[in-house]
Amino acid sequence: MRHITNNEHWDCIVAGSGPAGLGAAVACARLGAKVMILEAAGQPGGTICAVPFMPVNRLRIHGKLRSEVHEAFVQSLLSFGKAACYPGPEDSVNGDGFCPQPEYAELAIYQLLEQEGIELKLFSPVVDAVTENGAIREIIVREKQGMIHYRAKLFIDATGDGDLAAAAGCGFWEGKSEETVDPSIAMNADFMLRTQDIQEKSIHMPITLGFSLIGIEEGPFFTWMGKNTSSFKKILGKEDEKGRYIAAWYAFNHGTAPGVMGVNNGAWIHQKLTSSGLNSSDLTDARRNGVRVAADLAAILRENGIPGCECCALDRVGGILGVRDTRRIEGEYTLTFENTQESAEFKDTVARKYGAIDANQLFMGKMDSGFAYPYRSLLPVAVDNLLVTGRCASATFLGHSAGKSMGNMMELGCAAGTAAGLCLKESVLPRNLDIDKLRNTLKEQFQVKL
Ligand SMILES: Cc1cc2nc3c(=O)[nH]c(=O)nc-3n(C[C@H](O)[C@H](O)[C@H](O)COP(=O)(O)OP(=O)(O)OC[C@H]3O[C@@H](n4cnc5c(N)ncnc54)[C@H](O)[C@@H]3O)c2cc1C
Known part of the structure; x- marks a missing residue:
């Protein structure tokens, strides 16, 4: 196959345009970076557009602004009127979401990215990465013309599957982890058929x-x-x-x-x-x-x-299949089920997750007020100029399942994009970024409630 080098200069390339990729791209662009999203599918939005009218949860918190980045997406969606979406159900599992019609969600995403000056390329799966001294030199994208090589100063893997990080040599986990849940917090699953097999023997959701x-x-x-x-x-x-x-x-x-x-x-x-x-x-x-x-x-x-x-x-x-879990990339910290239950707080908290532990059977943990998500879970151990975010960030199976809804994933994206934007301004690697500066920017510039 032909290999072609793209000579355009990008500050940050985000792989994947699901909630995490969108959050990352918008935050990074707002900090002045030249950002491109590469999306494998022929439509943007990942799971946002996969299931018609499925509530995109936790875009706000208790009816109020969750962050400027979330609100930019919400306002873009609302600008298309009643045909585009309606407020989602208000319960402890869902809450604070909107149920979009998929094509209007798609239009809202195009409008948002245009407003923020972010380039989007659909039909562009990232298939490989060339690394040098522990950093990605270029990524390889399979397009119709051939294998296109793109360069950027920083990369964010928001593919859900961790495709970019895995190609760059990062370690990862797949499927269920060794974790036990107190059955008393399980919600009644009587409405499910064959729950026993699915819950006990399946490897993935x-x-x-x-x-x-x-x-x-x-x-x-x-x-x-x-x-x-x-x-x-x-x-x-x-x-x-x-x-x-x-x-x-x-x-x-x-x-x-x-x-x-x-x-x-x-x-x-x-x-x-x-x-x-x-x-x-x-x-x-x-x-x-x-x-x-x-x-x-x-x-x-x-x-x-x-x-x-x-x-x-x-x-x-739906335009794409809904995949709930695949690779979880090994990061400097791995968020666990215990963290979610003991309300662990971290010095490097950069996001919070709300809702239920949704591992295809619902568990209600101590998550009503959101539990902390550390920056280190976005830092892959093996590669320097890469952040991982969304469902492929570093967590155990249940650590990820706890609050895996889309608003939460957008907040992890916002954290990764903000970190990338600050790293670019200060010419530092993500693992050397000043945590206080990152947290302050999230709180002050983007109104994230940490
Ligand atoms: C069936 C289903 C039902 C759900 N129900 C709800 C619900 O009701 N409410 C809720 O809030 N959450 C729900 N969730 C959870 C939520 O949708 C996910 O946790 C969330 O979308 C994960 O966000 P993400 O951006 O990390 O990944 P995704 O949404 O999976 O997006 C990843 C994106 O990356 C792209 N991509 C993949 N590989 C590559 C590559 N190699 N190169 C470039 N791009 C690539 C994909 O095409 C996709 O667009 C559901 C999930 C599923 C699957």
């Missing part, structure tokens, strides 16, 4: 294809669902026996247009318990079976006479 249905009368549907969880579970059990493709659980969110409903789900219950978001065969199965789950749910709701679903049909499936 499931890979999900989100989708939306049309032709639903919202009022009768939600009233019936609210009162008939066990009847719905029985219907699903019977349909499973008949060979229909059933998800382990479903979560419904109404759309921004009448009759439309977004469906998040726990994936096909026969998904391999070893399925990994890094394995193309598993991803293919997740997509193939996910489309079937979507089509079958429309038929199940219609044929079983669920109120409001007489005319129900499949509308569309």
Whole structure:
């Protein structure tokens, strides 16, 4: 394949445009850096755009501003009006979020990046990195023209999968860690099918294809669902026996247009318990079976006479698959489940995570007021001019699952981008950055509540 060097000068290249990548890019650009985002998919936003109307949680805190960076995204989304989004559910798991229609979320992201002067390249997966003396010299991106080599002073891995960090030689973990949770903090998971197998034997959280249905009368549907969880579970059990493709659980969110409903789900219950978001065969199965789950749910709701679903049909499936966990890059500190429970505080706290421990079964830890996230978890041990952020930052399986919702990931991104911006100004490496200066900039310039 042709190798081509791109001679443009970038201060910071962010790989991945999910909530963490967006937070990182905006913060870094606001500190004066020339920033480019490289995105593997043909759409920006990562999981923001993967499941129609899924609440992008924790964009605010108790109804108030979470940070200037979060608010820039929120305002961009709100500028498209009622067709674009509505406020999400207010409960201790979700809370302070917005449920966007995916194409409007996409428009909001384009608008945001344009306003902030950030270049975005879609269809640009980072596939390799050339390192020299423990630093990345250039990264290699597979584009249609060939392998394009890009250079920058600093890099941020917000790929979720840690692709850039792994290519640069960083160590990583995958799948469940040796951690035990006190069962008394587990939320009732009666609504799930085959929970035992999924919780005890799976290695990763499931890979999900989100989708939306049309032709639903919202009022009768939600009233019936609210009162008939066990009847719905029985219907699903019977349909499973008949060979229909059933998800382990479903979560419904109404759309921004009448009759439309977004469906998040726990994936096909026969998904391999070893399925990994890094394995193309598993991803293919997740997509193939996910489309079937979507089509079958429309038929199940219609044929079983669920109120409001007489005319129900499949509308569309998400543009990308929802992958909940893959690589977690080895950083200078690894956030653990214990940290979340003992409300650990750190001298280098640069973000807070709120919500539940959502490892595909919900646990309510001591997280209501947010638990601290240390800067060292964003610093990979093996590479100097790289920060990792979002779901590939350094944490155990449950350390990551605690507060993995999108507003929290955007805050980790904001911390990484702010650190990168300050490092560029002061010509220091991320691990040598003055922590007080970083924390003060987050608090004073971006209004982050540390
Ligand atoms: C199915 C599902 C349901 C969820 N439900 C909710 C919910 O209801 N509310 C909530 O707030 N959170 C929810 N979450 C959690 C939340 O979405 C994730 O934790 C969060 O999106 C992680 O943010 P991120 O930016 O680190 O990664 P991602 O959102 O995964 O974004 C990573 C981005 O990097 C890109 N990328 C990957 N590899 C490369 C590469 N090599 N080069 C360039 N780009 C690359 C991807 O295409 C993607 O755009 C859910 C997650 C999933 C998967």
